[in-house]
Amino acid sequence: MGTLMEIKNLTVRFYTDDGVVHAVNGISYSMDEGDTLGVVGESGCGKSVHALSIMRLIPSPPGRIEDGEIWFNGRDLLKVSESEMHKVRGAEIAMVFQDPMTSLNPVYTVGFQIMEALKLHQGMDDHQARERAAELLTMVGIPEARQRLDDYPHQFSGGMRQRAMIAMALSCNPKLLIADEPTTALDVTIQAQIVELVKRLQEQLGMAVMWITHDLGVVAGLAKKVNVMYAGYIVERGNVWDIYKRPRHPYTQGLLGSLPRLDEPPGTKLISIPGLPPDLIDLPPGCPFAARCVYAIDKCLEAMPPLEEADGADQHLVACWRWEYIAGREK
Amino acid sequence: MVAERVPLIQVRHLKKYFPITRGLIIQRHVGDIKAVDDVSFDIYKGETLGLVGETGSGKTTVGRTILRLYEPTDGQVLFDGVDLFRLKGEEMRRMRRRMQMIFQDPYASLNPRMTVGSIIAEPLEVHGVAHGREKTERVQELLRLVGLNPYFVNRYPHEFSGGQRQRIGIARALALNPDFIVCDEPISSLDVSIQAQVVNLLEDLQERLGLTYLFIAHDLSMVRHISDRMAVMYLGKIVELTDRDEIYLNPLHPYTQALMSAVPVPDPEVEEKRQRIILEGDIPSPANPPKGCNFNTRCPVAMDVCFEEEPEFREVKPGHWVACHRV
Numbered sequence: 001m002g003t004l005m006e007i008k009n010l011t012v013r014f015y016t017d018d019g020v021v022h023a024v025n026g027i028s029y030s031m032d033e034g035d036t037l038g039v040v041g042e043s044g045c046g047k048s049v050h051a052l053s054i055m056r057l058i059p060s061p062p063g064r065i066e067d068g069e070i071w072f073n074g075r076d077l078l079k080v081s082e083s084e085m086h087k088v089r090g091a092e093i094a095m096v097f098q099d100p101m102t103s104l105n106p107v108y109t110v111g112f113q114i115m116e117a118l119k120l121h122q123g124m125d126d127h128q129a130r131e132r133a134a135e136l137l138t139m140v141g142i143p144e145a146r147q148r149l150d151d152y153p154h155q156f157s158g159g160m161r162q163r164a165m166i167a168m169a170l171s172c173n174p175k176l177l178i179a180d181e182p183t184t185a186l187d188v189t190i191q192a193q194i195v196e197l198v199k200r201l202q203e204q205l206g207m208a209v210m211w212i213t214h215d216l217g218v219v220a221g222l223a224k225k226v227n228v229m230y231a232g233y234i235v236e237r238g239n240v241w242d243i244y245k246r247p248r249h250p251y252t253q254g255l256l257g258s259l260p261r262l263d264e265p266p267g268t269k270l271i272s273i274p275g276l277p278p279d280l281i282d283l284p285p286g287c288p289f290a291a292r293c294v295y296a297i298d299k300c301l302e303a304m305p306p307l308e309e310a311d312g313a314d315q316h317l318v319a320c321w322r323w324e325y326i327a328g329r330e331k
Numbered sequence: 332m333v334a335e336r337v338p339l340i341q342v343r344h345l346k347k348y349f350p351i352t353r354g355l356i357i358q359r360h361v362g363d364i365k366a367v368d369d370v371s372f373d374i375y376k377g378e379t380l381g382l383v384g385e386t387g388s389g390k391t392t393v394g395r396t397i398l399r400l401y402e403p404t405d406g407q408v409l410f411d412g413v414d415l416f417r418l419k420g421e422e423m424r425r426m427r428r429r430m431q432m433i434f435q436d437p438y439a440s441l442n443p444r445m446t447v448g449s450i451i452a453e454p455l456e457v458h459g460v461a462h463g464r465e466k467t468e469r470v471q472e473l474l475r476l477v478g479l480n481p482y483f484v485n486r487y488p489h490e491f492s493g494g495q496r497q498r499i500g501i502a503r504a505l506a507l508n509p510d511f512i513v514c515d516e517p518i519s520s521l522d523v524s525i526q527a528q529v530v531n532l533l534e535d536l537q538e539r540l541g542l543t544y545l546f547i548a549h550d551l552s553m554v555r556h557i558s559d560r561m562a563v564m565y566l567g568k569i570v571e572l573t574d575r576d577e578i579y580l581n582p583l584h585p586y587t588q589a590l591m592s593a594v595p596v597p598d599p600e601v602e603e604k605r606q607r608i609i610l611e612g613d614i615p616s617p618a619n620p621p622k623g624c625n626f627n628t629r630c631p632v633a634m635d636v637c638f639e640e641e642p643e644f645r646e647v648k649p650g651h652w653v654a655c656h657r658v
């Protein structure tokens with residue numbers, strides 16, 4: 001499969017009254033066509049900011065994309081004109097957010113909003129747009145879709161709103177769907193419905209999906225590749241099996257160890273990670289995890305480790321000075 | 332689990348309805364939200380009973396009604412054999428010391444204008460159990476107990492992280508040496524790496540102080556981790572209750588089965604092999620629950636009788652309670 005997107009050295013900062021927030025600190029990775037990427041990490045580690053940068057939706061001021069390139073379909077999105085970018089957002093990359101009410105307008109019917117998108121981006125007339133909107137709502141599993149077109153967002157349940165958002169995102173057959181915590185506010189049985197829906201649509205339509213979440217469980221069942229983020233860095237990246245079965249970064253190991261599993265045997269103890277994530281305004285010079293890391297040595301406090309290949313495994317990358325030592329200890 | 336199982340809490344046919352009213356000047360009572368609709372269960376001394384269920388299923392209302400923070404609509408709660416709903420004034424006040432609650436939102440539940448010291452000391456003052464030097468020492472002891480530096484007494488809540496604030500809430504709940512604590516989503520607002528810190532603290536305190544918990548949360552894996560037994564709520568009713576292993580290995584209610592199958596496990600090997608039961612549709616409104624079994628609108632195995640008669644919550648094998656016609 002061909003490369004769909006390549007991000008190089010993306011760096012994003014926010015200039016606030018309290019100081020400069022180092023939200024994304026030079027991340028690089030690429031995504032293949034039709035791929036499924038999970039982006040995981042705790043609150044504030046830069047997941048959403050990195051995704052909004054791809055869409056060029058960073059509020060500025062206070063935000064600024066300081067550096068980097070985002071290659072998508074043969075051009076650097078950070079260089080194209082705003083009108084070109086507008087087309088990209090409508091037709092090539094679509095995004096679904098955690099809270100559908102931030103993107104659904106409460107004063108218009110759901111159908112009207114989907115139809116507007118279709119008319120704008122696909123040049124459909126009223127009749128075509130209405131037909132297509134009903135088709136899309138049916139595709140995302142809303143019963144009696146034709147009648148529901150005339151409902152207002154508040155007449156939909158949380159799960160149905162999220163489905164409507166997905167329908168709207170799909171209206172333009174995007175090559176990449178970015179889902180930013182699309183199920184975090186939903187109950188687990190409804191979450192399962194949405195995850196199944198996205199998997200099915202991905203198979204049908206062949207689009208690539210980026211799924212942003214702090215829920216490592218969802219990603220395990222959904223993603224092929226995973227980026228683990230911490231303090232604006234990608235600290236580990238690999239295919240889903242390597243990340244969950246052979247995590248090499250102490251933070252990834254810590255996260256997995258601190259998670260309860262539904263299938264855990266009795267008497268299992270959670271191993272918590274001590275301390276707190278660093279302040280992004282006052283980032284320490286070395287490895288951002290050093291203050292919480294049991295393996296940290298002086299070098300870790302001085303310089304940021306590069307993201308390098310671990311285990312010689314295909315595309316399993318880790319940013320830790322001591323990963324080889326730590327991996328050796330496990331054997 | 333505790334060797335001899337003595338119930339600390341016995342809940343019988345508990346109901347809590349919230350009235351729905353219409354009209355601005357003269358409010359007419361037009362119906363009820365049946366937030367909790369006839370639930371019965373025990374909580375044994377020293378155990379953790381986990382309570383799970385989807386949003387609006389009535390978990391918080393159960394916890395608050397047991398503590399009489401809500402007046403019950405009907406039913407009975409025995410606390411150490413004493414009928415709580417018959418206690419008045421001073422008797423209830425004394426009983427209150429033995430039961431506490433920890434809340435979901437450590438931000439909203441702490442008064443921002445009070446220092447940490449006075450927040451923790453407040454229950455001691457209200458109940459007149461410690462003064463002066465003794466009070467100060469007790470506050471410092473409580474801070475140490477929850478893993479905070481006693482040096483923090485003069486700081487304000489906004490100076491702390493979410494996890495630390497939750498520890499302050501726990502210290503306050505422990506001030507009066509309670510026997511029973513309702514933990515209502517105590518970790519939902521915390522970061523993943525911090526959740527384990529707080530859960531480990533709760534487990535550790537339970538062991539050291541012999542506490543009994545009702546632990547309410549959405550996160551089934553976490554509830555299963557901390558609980559001895561688990562109860563599953565759906566639309567104001569408990570549909571299944573049994574111990575943590577049985578409910579995972581042998582769930583009997585179709586809703587519990589779907590719920591267990593829907594919880595993702597952070598392991599691609601397990602996820603690859605799992606069969607999910609995907610439920611259709613949404614939860615009906617508790618103002619207008621379906622007739623018969625209230626799960627019948629989403630149940631994959633409903634029969635005719637499920638649309639007519641409400642299934643009885645009964646013990647189908649020792650210690651395993653379920654409300655389903657199919658079982």
Ligand SMILES: Nc1ncnc2c1ncn2[C@@H]1O[C@H](COP(=O)(O)OP(=O)(O)OP(=O)(O)O)[C@@H](O)[C@H]1O
Nearest residue numbers: 014021023042043044045046047048049050062280
């Ligand atoms: N508009 C803004 N102004 C100032 N700082 C911002 C702004 N948006 C984001 N940030 C900061 O950038 C950092 C990264 O935020 P981001 O939203 O990407 O985190 P996240 O990983 O998506 O977290 P969550 O899981 O909570 O959604 C945070 O420290 C955040 O406070």
Ligand SMILES: Nc1ncnc2c1ncn2[C@@H]1O[C@H](COP(=O)(O)OP(=O)(O)OP(=O)(O)O)[C@@H](O)[C@H]1O
Nearest residue numbers: 349364366384385386387388389390391392393617
């Ligand atoms: N004070 C109140 N007045 C009126 N209705 C209420 C009140 N408190 C709760 N309810 C209703 O009772 C039902 C049960 O609510 P409850 O808060 O107990 O659910 P829950 O299981 O704790 O949900 P969540 O997981 O979202 O916290 C809901 O329909 C809710 O809207």
Ligand code: SF4
Nearest residue numbers: 287290293300320321
């Ligand atoms: S670089 Fe050092 S501090 Fe950072 S994770 Fe590796 S061992 Fe720990």
Ligand SMILES: [Mg+2]
Nearest residue numbers: 047048049180
């Ligand atoms: Mg985010």
Ligand SMILES: [Mg+2]
Nearest residue numbers: 390391392515
């Ligand atoms: Mg609640």
